[in-house]
Amino acid sequence: MTAANGVVSTRIIRAAGRLAVVVLGGAIAVGAGIAAIMAVAAAETGDTGGLPAPREHFALPDPAALDGPAAEAAYRSVRPSMLAAYQLSRDPITRRYPSWQRYNDVPYLSKQHGRRYVNIYANPAAAYGDFELGVGYPPGAVIVKDSFSVAADGARYPAPLFIMERLAPGASPATDDWRYTMYLPDGTLFGTTDGAGSDKVAFCADCHKKAETGTGMFFPPTARRR
Numbered sequence: 001m002t003a004a005n006g007v008v009s010t011r012i013i014r015a016a017g018r019l020a021v022v023v024l025g026g027a028i029a030v031g032a033g034i035a036a037i038m039a040v041a042a043a044e045t046g047d048t049g050g051l052p053a054p055r056e057h058f059a060l061p062d063p064a065a066l067d068g069p070a071a072e073a074a075y076r077s078v079r080p081s082m083l084a085a086y087q088l089s090r091d092p093i094t095r096r097y098p099s100w101q102r103y104n105d106v107p108y109l110s111k112q113h114g115r116r117y118v119n120i121y122a123n124p125a126a127a128y129g130d131f132e133l134g135v136g137y138p139p140g141a142v143i144v145k146d147s148f149s150v151a152a153d154g155a156r157y158p159a160p161l162f163i164m165e166r167l168a169p170g171a172s173p174a175t176d177d178w179r180y181t182m183y184l185p186d187g188t189l190f191g192t193t194d195g196a197g198s199d200k201v202a203f204c205a206d207c208h209k210k211a212e213t214g215t216g217m218f219f220p221p222t223a224r225r226r
C-alpha cells in the first residue's frame with residue numbers, strides 16, 4: 001500500500017498473532033510485537049512507575065535526539081504525509097483533529113508510545129488543558145495523539161495515531177468508558193476497544209487506568225505543556 005504522497009509505503013504482515021510494520025524503501029525496517037508497536041517504556045529505563053512494562057522493545061533503538069525547534073521543524077515537514085495517511089482510515093476524527101488545539105509546545109519523545117515524537121490534541125469538550133485539575137471528561141471528549149519517528153540519520157517517518165474517545169457512562173466498564181483506537185501510519189486500523197482488533201488494544205486501557213489523575217489522562221510532560 002502506498003501512502004498518499006508516496007513518502008512512505010508500509011506493508012502489514014500478520015503472523016501468529018504478531019504484527020510487523022515494514023517500512024519499505026526507507027532506511028529502517030521496523031518489526032515489532034503487538035505490545036512493542038507502542039510501548040518501549042519502562043522496561044528500558046527500569047522506571048515502570050507502577051505501569052505495566054511492555055514485553056518487547058520497539059525496534060528503533062536509536063531515535064534522533066532533537067531539540068525543541070528541530071523537533072517542531074521535523075513535525076512540520078512530515079505532518080502533511082501523516083495527515084494524508086491517517087485520513088485513508090476514513091475516520092472523521094482524522095480530519096477534525098488537525099484544527100483542534102495542540103496541548104504541547106513542541107513534539108516530545110514518548111517512551112510509552114514507541115519512542116516516537118508525539119503531539120496531543122483535544123477537542124473543546126475534553127477541556128484537556130486543565131491538566132491535573134480536570135475533573136472528568138464528558139461523553140464526546142476526544143484526545144488524539146499523533147506521532148512520527150526520526151531515525152538517527154534524520155529520516156522522518158509517519159508513525160501511528162492514538163485516539164481516546166469518551167463514551168456514555170457505563171458503555172464500556174472494561175475501559176472506564178473510554179474507547180481506545182490505534183491506526184497504523186498508513187491509515188490501517190490496528191484496533192479499537194469496542195470493535196475490530198479490540199484484543200490488540202486492550203493494553204491501552206490497562207495502562208491508562210493506572211494514571212494517577214484517576215481520569216485515564218497522563219498528560220504531556222510538564223515542561224512541554226501549554
Ligand code: HEC
Nearest residue numbers: 110112143145162163164180181182203204207217218219
Ligand atoms: C505503558 C503505558 C501506556 C500504554 C500501554 C498506552 N499509553 Fe497512552 N499514554 C501513556 C502516557 C504516559 C501518556 C502521556 C505521556 C506521553 O505522551 O507519552 C499517554 C498519553 C496518551 C494520550 C493523550 C491523553 C493523555 O493520557 O494525556 C492518548 C490519546 C493515548 N495515550 C492513547 C493511547 C492508546 C490508543 C493506546 C493503545 C494503543 C495507549 N495510549 C497505550 C501511557 C500509555
